[in-house]
Amino acid sequence: MKLVHTIEELRRDLAEARAGGKKIGLVPTMGALHEGHASLVRRSVEDNGVTVVSVFLNPTQFNDKKDLERYPRTLEADCRLLKAVGADFVFAPSVEEVYPEPDTRTFSYPPVDTVMEGAFRPGHFNGVCQVVSKLFAIVEPDRAYFGEKDFQQIAVVRAMAEDLGFNVEIVPCPVVREKSGLAMSSRNTLLTEEEKAMAANIYAVLAKSKSFATNHTLAETRRYVVDSLNAIVGLEVQYFSIVDGGSLQDVDRWSDSDDIVGCITVYCGHLPVRLIDHIRYKG
Numbered sequence: 015m016k017l018v019h020t021i022e023e024l025r026r027d028l029a030e031a032r033a034g035g036k037k038i039g040l041v042p043t044m045g046a047l048h049e050g051h052a053s054l055v056r057r058s059v060e061d062n063g064v065t066v067v068s069v070f071l072n073p074t075q076f077n078d079k080k081d082l083e084r085y086p087r088t089l090e091a092d093c094r095l096l097k098a099v100g101a102d103f104v105f106a107p108s109v110e111e112v113y114p115e116p117d118t119r120t121f122s123y124p125p126v127d128t129v130m131e132g133a134f135r136p137g138h139f140n141g142v143c144q145v146v147s148k149l150f151a152i153v154e155p156d157r158a159y160f161g162e163k164d165f166q167q168i169a170v171v172r173a174m175a176e177d178l179g180f181n182v183e184i185v186p187c188p189v190v191r192e193k194s195g196l197a198m199s200s201r202n203t204l205l206t207e208e209e210k211a212m213a214a215n216i217y218a219v220l221a222k223s224k225s226f227a228t229n230h231t232l233a234e235t236r237r238y239v240v241d242s243l244n245a246i247v248g249l250e251v252q253y254f255s256i257v258d259g260g261s262l263q264d265v266d267r268w269s270d271s272d273d274i275v276g277c278i279t280v281y282c283g284h285l286p287v288r289l290i291d292h293i294r295y296k297g
C-alpha cells in the first residue's frame with residue numbers, strides 16, 4: 015500500500031495501473047476510519063484491480079466550524095486499517111493541494127439536496143459535491159463506494175455525477191452497526207460509553223417503529239419515533255422525515271410510494287454529537 019499526498023503522483027501511479035487494464039475503485043473518506051469504511055474498501059478490493067482510499071477532511075462541507083475542529087484526525091491508525099483490508103493507495107492531500115484557490119463552484123440538485131440535511135446544514139452538500147467532483151476528476155474511478163448511512167449523500171452524489179458526465183458507477187454499501195445497533199460513524203468516538211449506550215436507542219426505536227407502522231398511520235409512526243427518542247434524557251431529535259426513497263420528498267400515507275424510508279438526525283450527549291440514521295419501511 016502506498017501513501018500519496020499529491021495529485022501529480024497519484025495520477026502517475028493510476029495511469030500505469032489503467033494502462034495495465036486494471037479497473038479503479040475509489041472510497042472517499044474523511045478519515046477516522048472504522049469497520050464501516052473497512053467494509054467499503056473490502057468491497058472495492060473485490061470488485062477492482064486497484065483501490066484508492068482518499069483521506070481528506072474536507073473543510074468546505076462543514077457549515078459548523080466547531081464540528082470541523084473536533085472531527086477526529088487519525089491518519090496513522092487509518093493507514094494501518096487500510097493496509098490490513100487491502101487498499102492499494104491512500105490519497106491524503108493537504109487542503110492547499112485540493113483547493114489551491116477557494117472553490118467558488120455551486121451545485122444544486124433539487125429536490126434531493128434541498129430537504130433534510132440540505133435544509134439543516136446549508137452549504138453541506140455543495141461542499142460534498144465540490145470535493146467529490148474533484149476526487150472523481152483526479153482518480154477517474156470506474157466505481158466509487160459510499161456508505162448508505164449517509165443515505166441522502168448518495169442521491170446527491172449520483173445527481174452530481176450524472177450532471178457532470180462522470181463515467182463512474184456509484185456503489186451504495188449497507189450500514190455497518192455496532193452490536194448495540196448504533197450505526198458506525200467517525201463521530202461515535204466523540205461519545206462517552208454512557209452516551210453510546212444512549213445513542214443505541216436511535217436504531218432500537220427505528221427498528222421498533224417498523225412493526226408499529228404495520229398498524230398505524232404514517233403520521234402516528236413519525237410521532238412515535240420522535241416522542242420515544244425525545245423522552246430519553248440526552249437525546250434530541252432534530253428531524254425525522256418519512257420520505258420517498260428516490261425523490262427524498264415527504265410522503266403523507268404509506269400508500270403514497272412503494273419505496274419509503276425514515277431518515278433521522280438526533281443530537282446526543284454533552285457536546286452534543288449529531289448522529290444520523292435511517293430505516294426502510296417499504297421497498
Ligand code: PAF
Binds near residue numbers: 070072142146
Ligand atoms: O461521507 C463522507 O465521509 C464525506 O462526505 C465524503 C464523501 C468523503 C466527502 O468528503
